[in-house]
Amino acid sequence: MNLPLLLEFTKRDLVEKYSGSILGMLWTFLWPLVTIFIYVVIFSNIMGSKLPGSSSAMSYSIYLVAGILPWTAFANTISRSAIVFSEKKAIISKIKISLPYLPLYIVLSETVVFIISVVIYLGFVLGSSSPVFAWIIFVPWIYLSHQVFAYALGFLIAIFQVFIRDLREVTGIVLQIWFWFTPIVYTTDILPKGVKEWFAYNPAWIFIKAYHDIFVFGKIPDFYNLMIITAIGHGLLIISYLLYRKLEKGIRDVI
């Protein structure tokens, strides 16, 4: 699988679902715009939520969206990669195509959506005259670290999903639970003592926290933790690739 094909897959993924519609590609921008708008308006202006210890009306919205955007990219990459072999069955069963490369178009597509969303988000932040911090330059690295993780995990699930179709549903449910066990909607302050410590073992919390640090608190992210998640991601990558080498024949037979 070559780069032009990968890009074509990505393009199709972004544009295809809107093909035949009047606004077409514009929808790719409209969705994140509307989502962010809703979060900001509802939580800041209607519900008047505020971060504990903050007086800014926008603080909770900024906190919420800073976590939701990377989580969406992360979770979508996993859940969509997990079923990519079933989805692209028509192509895999007819054309020689490298299976490990296939989920990459999902990573790329989610990245495009993420970039668009972050730009819109930054627009809101600036528009509400909240500060944007210089640590934002670390976002690409943080993003890369959790997307490697997401790709590896998604690919790993995809290998099994070929044999066990139920994994599609299981993945969806686990991601749902994972979301609520990660402080995205709420802050860690509301957690009882004893529970909080355990959250340190949640890989998602590591990178979500880094985004919070950058966008909300204006702090430099914790590099040590980010190194850990990068390492875990690559470890997973190796495991899933070795497993794939062992099971490729079976996967292709079943597809």
Place this chain on the structure above:
Amino acid sequence: MIKTESLTKTFRLYNSPADILKELLFGKKYHTEFHALKNVSFEVPDGQALGIIGQNGAGKSTLLKILNGVILPDSGTHICDGKTTGLLELGTGFNPEMTGLQNIYMNGLLLGMSREEIDQKKAQMIAFTELGDFITKPLKTYSSGMVMRLAFSVAIHAEPKCFLVDEALSVGDAYFQQKCSRKIKKFRDEGGSIIFVSHDLNAVKILCNQAVLLDHGEVVDQGDPEQVINLYNYMLAKKTEKMDTPVCQAGTSAEGYGNFQAKIVSLRMLNDLGDDVDYFVSGKPTVIEIDLISDIELEDITVGILIRDRFGQDVFGTNTFQLKVPIKLQSGSDCTVRYRIDEFNLGAGKYTLTVAAHSQAVHIDDCYHWIDNVKSFEVLSATDFLSIGLVRLKPEVELICRGAGNSEEVILR
């Protein structure tokens, strides 16, 4: 060049996906094995075509999939020196909402072309499809033949070194089929290797330099297409024999009609070797034998044959009345009518044979027994020269050349 060496492929068949899980967890065997290919070896040099024939389930598709790299063999190797494209993936990745042109890009990229290559060949591809303005319309507005034309055009312009052709060509109208065959032949003559899988035995004969006969995953025969096809037909005939379908049973209304005063009890159609088969070579001697019995004494029996083509059109028919062979039968006696045809000059194709026994010239007065389409058979092209159409006339060609000045004549046979 395409080369395979002892390709073997076994599929594990599970009753349910859960069985796979159980097997992985407990190590107990939950599958039955299906041997799709056993030790398949062959070689296709550049500029040649190999036909693969065999019954359904013989392993033809599995073989193509392995050559295409879509599935992996259990053991054995296969080499294709260069890009391999299959016509089996006609239209893979087509999106009905997108225009023909947009689909050309996606399909071309999937077939391993670069964007520049597609830009270059776009015009050629579109010209070949003869789609005209439709190329800028969404694919959903196309007829299935048009989609196929687009798909074939992209596949052949992808310029593979090895081309795998499945039954795909059987779609599309006759005009485009011929256009495709010409293109495929050109591809072969320019040095490409072709693997051609088809049930169209004549096409295999015409296109291929050699053929492989697969049966239950094994190579049964390999070599000259004609010889391999003959063996295949023999195998098919044997299979029908085993199924023990009665050719005709006199007296039962399901098998023909008539007053059954005389009954046709059996029928044989023999080739030049005297074997009762379902395929015949055009121009070779052929014999049709019809066995007849009668319970009562009949003075005037006419036995006729009628050959129809696959559309049910009468191609040839005659009877013993016209041939002036009067037949009489004592009560309880029987006879065999043998039509000996020295040159069975039907064109290549599928035909059926209808036989009948009646009185006089036609069956209007006394129809003893009439059986429609009692036998199907196929006529294969002869090897001395190829022809098309229902009949095989045997023209002699004379060539009269005239020089510029003096009238010089040369006659060539």
